[in-house]
Amino acid sequence: MKEAKGKVFKFGDNVDTDVIIPARYLNTTDHAELAAHCMEDIDKTFIQNVKEGDIIVANKNFGCGSSREHAPIAIKAAGVSCVIAETFARIFYRNSINIGLPIVECKEAATEIAAGDTVSINFDTGVITDETTGKTYQGQAFPPFMQKIIDSEGLVNYINAK
Amino acid sequence: MAGMTMSQKILAAHAGLTEVKPGQLIEADLDLVLGNDITSPVAIKEMEKFNTKSVFDKDKIALVPDHFVPNKDIKSAENCKCVREFAKRNSITNYFEVGQMGIEHALLPEKGLTLPGDLIIGADSHTCTYGALGAFSTGVGSTDMAAGMATGKAWFKVPSAIKFDLVGELPKYVSGKDVILHIIGMIGVDGALYKSMEFTGEGVKALSMDDRFTIANMAIEAGGKNGIFPVDEKTIEYLKEHAAGKEYKTFEADPDAEYDEEYTIDLSSLKSTVAFPHLPENTHTFDDIDEIKIDQVVIGSCTNGRIDDIRMAAEILKGRKVADGIRCIIIPATQAIYMQAMEEGLLKIFIEAGAVVSTPTCGPCLGGYMGILASGERCVSTTNRNFVGRMGATDSEIYLASPAVAAASAVTGKLSQPSEL
Numbered sequence A: 001m002k003e004a005k006g007k008v009f010k011f012g013d014n015v016d017t018d019v020i021i022p023a024r025y026l027n028t029t030d031h032a033e034l035a036a037h038c039m040e041d042i043d044k045t046f047i048q049n050v051k052e053g054d055i056i057v058a059n060k061n062f063g064c065g066s067s068r069e070h071a072p073i074a075i076k077a078a079g080v081s082c083v084i085a086e087t088f089a090r091i092f093y094r095n096s097i098n099i100g101l102p103i104v105e106c107k108e109a110a111t112e113i114a115a116g117d118t119v120s121i122n123f124d125t126g127v128i129t130d131e132t133t134g135k136t137y138q139g140q141a142f143p144p145f146m147q148k149i150i151d152s153e154g155l156v157n158y159i160n161a162k
Numbered sequence B: 001m002a003g004m005t006m007s008q009k010i011l012a013a014h015a016g017l018t019e020v021k022p023g024q025l026i027e028a029d030l031d032l033v034l035g036n037d038i039t040s041p042v043a044i045k046e047m048e049k050f051n052t053k054s055v056f057d058k059d060k061i062a063l064v065p066d067h068f069v070p071n072k073d074i075k076s077a078e079n080c081k082c083v084r085e086f087a088k089r090n091s092i093t094n095y096f097e098v099g100q101m102g103i104e105h106a107l108l109p110e111k112g113l114t115l116p117g118d119l120i121i122g123a124d125s126h127t128c129t130y131g132a133l134g135a136f137s138t139g140v141g142s143t144d145m146a147a148g149m150a151t152g153k154a155w156f157k158v159p160s161a162i163k164f165d166l167v168g169e170l171p172k173y174v175s176g177k178d179v180i181l182h183i184i185g186m187i188g189v190d191g192a193l194y195k196s197m198e199f200t201g202e203g204v205k206a207l208s209m210d211d212r213f214t215i216a217n218m219a220i221e222a223g224g225k226n227g228i229f230p231v232d233e234k235t236i237e238y239l240k241e242h243a244a245g246k247e248y249k250t251f252e253a254d255p256d257a258e259y260d261e262e263y264t265i266d267l268s269s270l271k272s273t274v275a276f277p278h279l280p281e282n283t284h285t286f287d288d289i290d291e292i293k294i295d296q297v298v299i300g301s302c303t304n305g306r307i308d309d310i311r312m313a314a315e316i317l318k319g320r321k322v323a324d325g326i327r328c329i330i331i332p333a334t335q336a337i338y339m340q341a342m343e344e345g346l347l348k349i350f351i352e353a354g355a356v357v358s359t360p361t362c363g364p365c366l367g368g369y370m371g372i373l374a375s376g377e378r379c380v381s382t383t384n385r386n387f388v389g390r391m392g393a394t395d396s397e398i399y400l401a402s403p404a405v406a407a408a409s410a411v412t413g414k415l416s417q418p419s420e421l
Helices: A031-035 A070-077 A090-099 A107-112 A144-151 A155-161 B006-014 B040-047 B074-089 B104-110 B125-133 B142-151 B176-187 B202-206 B209-222 B233-242 B307-317 B335-343 B346-353 B403-412
Strands: A003-010 A055-058 A082-085 A103-105 A118-122 A127-130 A135-138 B025-029 B032-036 B061-064 B119-122 B136-139 B153-157 B161-167 B196-200 B226-228 B261-266 B273-275 B283-285 B296-299 B327-330 B378-381 B397-400
Touching: A031 A070, A055 A107, A055 A118, A070 A090, A082 A107, A082 A118, A090 A103, A090 A144, A090 A155, A090 B142, A107 A127, A107 A135, A144 A155, A155 B142, B006 B025, B006 B119, B006 B136, B006 B196, B006 B226, B032 B040, B032 B104, B032 B142, B040 B074, B040 B142, B061 B074, B061 B104, B104 B125, B104 B209, B104 B233, B104 B335, B119 B125, B119 B142, B125 B136, B125 B209, B125 B226, B125 B233, B136 B226, B142 B153, B161 B176, B161 B202, B176 B209, B176 B261, B176 B273, B176 B283, B196 B209, B209 B226, B209 B233, B209 B307, B296 B307, B296 B403, B307 B327, B307 B335, B307 B346, B307 B403, B327 B346, B335 B346, B378 B403
Parallel strands: A003 A055, A055 A082, A082 A103, B032 B061, B032 B119, B119 B136, B161 B196, B161 B261, B196 B226, B296 B327, B296 B378, B378 B397
Antiparallel strands: A003 A118, A118 A127, A127 A135, B025 B153, B273 B283, B273 B397
């Protein structure tokens, strides 16, 4: 995917994997089933309102807590096209890259973009545009190695291609 | 070039490099790849997508069904079946069935599978526990686990580090849990994000191995990539008991290693510490805790289900009763710890006190089963996370504490330290 565009759902600091996908649903690996409970313990209406292509914007340490890959899987399967945050917890960061969920670190964008804004992201340049306010932000570029995994749409394809 | 930290040296050695620097991306050889009943099924599905369908080394993979085991429902049973069949198909040496199974991060060191100088990944965030033995071990997701099982390698960004210089000795009833909660309260839940937490200093000597496991275990709660301790006489004693005859290599940080931050922690000044809902950084000591009535106590988990923890709970519960209306659930982390507790008469103490004792399971820690909280209920727990909804209803509350505080609270029915008894 070279770009994403959608409506913003906004969250705060330290959104943990327990609220992204509560452990009571970890008895399944089915992506659609996981998506049905995405963000359930922090925003019960999220899954009814989220549309294909929408974007999550959050502050620091997004995805902290457990290593469950079910968290980025649920977000991706719910249709979210990108997560923008000030910082990500490291296991969530790895998992997102490994499964091909686009994530971008950008403090200014994370702080200034408001819920409901329409935002677009160009993954080649890292430029984030808040189309509602007209403001643009420069997201942090990935190191080339990680970019290769992202371009391969995940770690498995990257390793297979090697 | 500046010297390397202990973590950096282990990474360099496993990447075939003489030196590495923070931020450098490396590919390194793994000594052990771990998964449980939640994360392995996702990894096993991913494994099928690799060109190579076989595992890199059947002896270097550990599969421990422990989260929802013994199976809590049909779906969990199917997940365990998937792991069991995968283990059988690939002749995995270190698959642990119910009966041998224990909570993974207590079980693997006990079985001698985690050694100093090892590079270990596990699809479980608390894989950082093995740093207590001087290993570099870190949590990853299921795809990394799958890649690790298929190739025996993983990619890492070399972390910078924070140094914690420990001095002095802990007072009575203050333990490793209080040390790590104190540190998380000080630096925050992202205070060590992407970094190593290296514990050093003469204060380490006085910490038991179980205290060290507890401290390294919760490095992730400060955002850390790993937590690590130097190898000393106590580590060597532990290894003689649990990993006799196995070879390992010890690493030490260079004297001129660079750290992003350095803290000195006087262990003798620490007090019983409790993390209030809903973040492990919301720490308090009893100097500023008002009366907080509780409904449940959980003593167990990969953080605090080891024999030191069970003994401490027994010391406090001996000859006392769990307060009316309080559910006190005690979960020895492995079969060996369970047996030890039985032989020492600790199980009798718990049952006489009115507590229940469970087979090893992660169960309540992550709101799986065996102690789910109803709406508005409060639990004092020796586990590691107190996020919203972690143990049950989204408006229930978890207070993270040491086994001493948890046991004392079970007796009084409110958040209490042992001196209140």
